[in-house]
Amino acid sequence: MGxxxxxxxxxxxxxxxxxxxxxxxxxxxxxxxAGHTLEGCLDQRGGxxxxxxxxxxxxxxxxxxxxxxxxxxxxxxxxxxxxxxELERRRxxxxxxxxxxxxxxxxxxxxxxxxxxxxRKGGGQLGERRRTDGRGHRxxxxxxxxxxxxxNNGPMPFTDRSGVSICYETFGDPDDVPLLLVCxxxxxxxxxxxxxxxxxxxxxxxxxxxxxxxxxxxxxFAHVEVDVVAxxxxxxxxAAVEAPYLLSDMAxxxxxxxxxxxxxxVHVVGTSMGGMxxxxxxxxxxxxxxxxxxxxSTTGDLDVGQPKPEVLPTVxxxxxxxxxxIIEATVDTFRAIGSPEHFDEELTRAAAARAxxxxxxxxxQSRQLVATIASGSRSEALRSVSIPTLVVHGDADPLxxxxxxRRTAEVIPGAELLVIEGMxxxxxxxxxPQVIEAVLALVSRAESSAVAS
Numbered sequence: 001m002g003x004x005x006x007x008x009x010x011x012x013x014x015x016x017x018x019x020x021x022x023x024x025x026x027x028x029x030x031x032x033x034a035g036h037t038l039e040g041c042l043d044q045r046g047g048x049x050x051x052x053x054x055x056x057x058x059x060x061x062x063x064x065x066x067x068x069x070x071x072x073x074x075x076x077x078x079x080x081x082x083x084x085x086e087l088e089r090r091r092x093x094x095x096x097x098x099x100x101x102x103x104x105x106x107x108x109x110x111x112x113x114x115x116x117x118x119x120r121k122g123g124g125q126l127g128e129r130r131r132t133d134g135r136g137h138r139x140x141x142x143x144x145x146x147x148x149x150x151x152n153n154g155p156m157p158f159t160d161r162s163g164v165s166i167c168y169e170t171f172g173d174p175d176d177v178p179l180l181l182v183c184x185x186x187x188x189x190x191x192x193x194x195x196x197x198x199x200x201x202x203x204x205x206x207x208x209x210x211x212x213x214x215x216x217x218x219x220x221f222a223h224v225e226v227d228v229v230a231x232x233x234x235x236x237x238x239a240a241v242e243a244p245y246l247l248s249d250m251a252x253x254x255x256x257x258x259x260x261x262x263x264x265x266v267h268v269v270g271t272s273m274g275g276m277x278x279x280x281x282x283x284x285x286x287x288x289x290x291x292x293x294x295x296x297s298t299t300g301d302l303d304v305g306q307p308k309p310e311v312l313p314t315v316x317x318x319x320x321x322x323x324x325x326i327i328e329a330t331v332d333t334f335r336a337i338g339s340p341e342h343f344d345e346e347l348t349r350a351a352a353a354r355a356x357x358x359x360x361x362x363x364x365q366s367r368q369l370v371a372t373i374a375s376g377s378r379s380e381a382l383r384s385v386s387i388p389t390l391v392v393h394g395d396a397d398p399l400x401x402x403x404x405x406r407r408t409a410e411v412i413p414g415a416e417l418l419v420i421e422g423m424x425x426x427x428x429x430x431x432x433p434q435v436i437e438a439v440l441a442l443v444s445r446a447e448s449s450a451v452a453s
Contacts, residue, residue, distance in 0.1 A: 156217065161256035162249070167217035168210035168257045172201035177443070178263050179205040182254060184272030185372070186365030188216035188355045193347070196432050203440060208266075210257050212250050212277070214364050221245065222361060226370040228316075235373050236302065243374035244367055247273075251280040255288060267443055269293040272400060272425065273372055276300065279408070282389075283381045291446040292385065292412075293439055295392040296425055298404025299411060300377040305404020311336045315399065326360070327352045334426065337399040342428040382411045388446040389415040390438055394423025394431075416442070 158165050169189050179200060181192060189209040200207050211218035224244040234241045254277060258266060267290050270278030275297025282292045298305025307315070314336040320329040330352040335343050389412045393405025402419060409417035418438050423431050 157260070158217075159256050159260035161259050162252045164213050164249075164253060165219040166210055166213065166253045166257060168208060168260075170209075170261070171197050171207040172205060174206050174261075176201075176204050176206040178208060178258075178261070178266045180208045180254060180258065180266050180268050182268065182270035182274035182277050183209070183212050183215070184270075184274045185368050186215060187212075187272075187274070188358060190216070190354050190358055191351050193351075193427075193429065193432070195429060196427075196436075199432065199436055203436065208257060208261065208263075210254065212274075212368070213245065213253050214367055215361070216355075216359050218253075220361060220364070221367055222363065224367060226363075226367050228366050228369055228373075231370045231373045235376070241370065241374035243370045245371050247276055247280045247371060247375040248284060250277045250371070251284055254281060255285050258288065264288070265290050267291045267293070267439075267446065269295065269439060270297065271295040271427070272297055273368060275408075276372055276375070276378070279378055279382060279385075280375070282385045282387060283378065286385065286387065289387050290450065291388045291390070291442050293390045293392065293442060294405075294408055295427070295435070296394060296397055296400050296405070296423075297408065298400050299379045299382060299407050300372070300375060301379055301404075301407060302377075304407040305400045307400065308398040311398045323353075323356055326362075327356055330356075337397075337425040339394065339422055339424040339426055339428050339431070340396055341422055342430050344428060379407065379411045382408070383413065385412050388442055388449060390418065390442040391415055392418045392420065392435060392438060394420050394425070396422055396424045399425040 156167055156169055158167050160166070167189070183189060183191070189211050192209055197207055197209075213219055214221045221244045226242075226244070231241045231243070254268075258264075265288055268278045268281055270276070270293070272295070275294035278292055278294055279297070279299070282289050314333050320326045327349060331345060331348050334348045334352075335345070338348075389409075391405050391409040391412070393400075393402045395402050405419070406417065409415040416438075418434075420431055420434060427435055
């Protein structure tokens with residue numbers, strides 16, 4: 001790590017608020033259960049979620065709590081929603097419904113009938129579905145990609161199978177190929193671009209997203225204080241780094257989501273810190289992954305993947321207070337780290353507002369950052385990864401230098417490296433088709449290899 005980077009870290013005091021680097025691609029996992037075919041994955045399909053307006057919202061939203069996530073969520077305390085018994089009773093009585101454009105499927109905690117005005121929009125009939133894993137056979141009811149409808153109708157699904165409450169969301173047909181999208185540092189699941197989600201479901205994927213621990217509506221560790229600068233210095237000196245959790249724990253959380261959905265083996269796509277989590281899944285849970293895609297990420301080695309010193313004050317500089325100031329600071333952050341010629345201020349501002357209104361914790365990203373530092377290098381362990389792997393990186397990434405992607409591809413046997421000219425630490429819509437096609441090609445190779453073996 002260069003001296004200039006250390007100087008910038010010291011100058012900003014290690015505070016990581018407010019503009020946590022949030023990535024724009026998701027992590028995908030594939031379930032290779034009976035009946036899942038490569039043709040089903042690669043097929044161009046109609047009738048899947050279209051680009052729907054995505055708004056902030058929550059169950060039991062009202063004028064005092066417009067986001068519906070509750071006071072505790074907004075102050076960074078435990079955010080696991082409690083399932084209302086009356087809503088649960090009503091959910092079990094809901095008959096199959098016709099749903100509108102942008103319909104996706106949510107798992108067993110999905111509740112409540114669809115508003116009539118939305119049902120009338122038509123767009124496909126997706127009646128009641130049931131779990132097939134024998135764990136209760138609870139009904140799955142069709143939902144809208146418009147997340148404000150989801151939250152206003154009832155709580156999103158949670159799992160505590162890893163010992164921590166994790167919130168997740170799904171899109172598409174559960175009979176399609178599952179694709180797990182793993183979020184980056186400080187990123188909530190609502191930050192995924194709805195056009196990307198729609199494109200993936202259109203291509204035959206059952207898309208799964210989740211809030212990593214300590215962010216969004218997943219369980220918070222707000223009671224733990226961390227020192228980012230001290231963690232960096234300890235790592236450089238080879239000393240132990242104190243952290244509330246590690247990437248291994250976050251990888252276990254992702255596996256817990258898959259277990260809750262009854263998915264055995266999947267394709268995983270992770271961005272930035274999500275790429276680190278995905279790599280850790282490939283190391284520690286290799287039997288659950290059919291392929292690995294690591295995007296704008298690195299191996300944890302201190303000699304590669306380091307940020308440019310000039311972006312650190314914007315990324316790590318704290319001090320913003322209040323909704324509008326924090327949203328503005330987030331926009332400034334993404335302007336600094338994003339693709340230079342393709343920054344979309346309107347989309348970025350809307351996404352920042354959506355995340356802030358859902359659940360804002362000013363220190364969560366610092367705790368997640370310390371977790372990545374404490375987890376150390378994965379290079380040696382990655383040499384044992386044998387699943388088909390794709391590494392994607394932008395040559396204009398100022399936050400995680402492209403050398404981090406190159407090192408990742410170098411240490412994983414047979415990994416393919418795709419360097420995209422002009423892409424920064426984001427995946428703007430102009431680059432999404434290229435990334436999706438590369439992921440689809442990886443899936444094809446993985447499936448062909450599985451059939452051959």
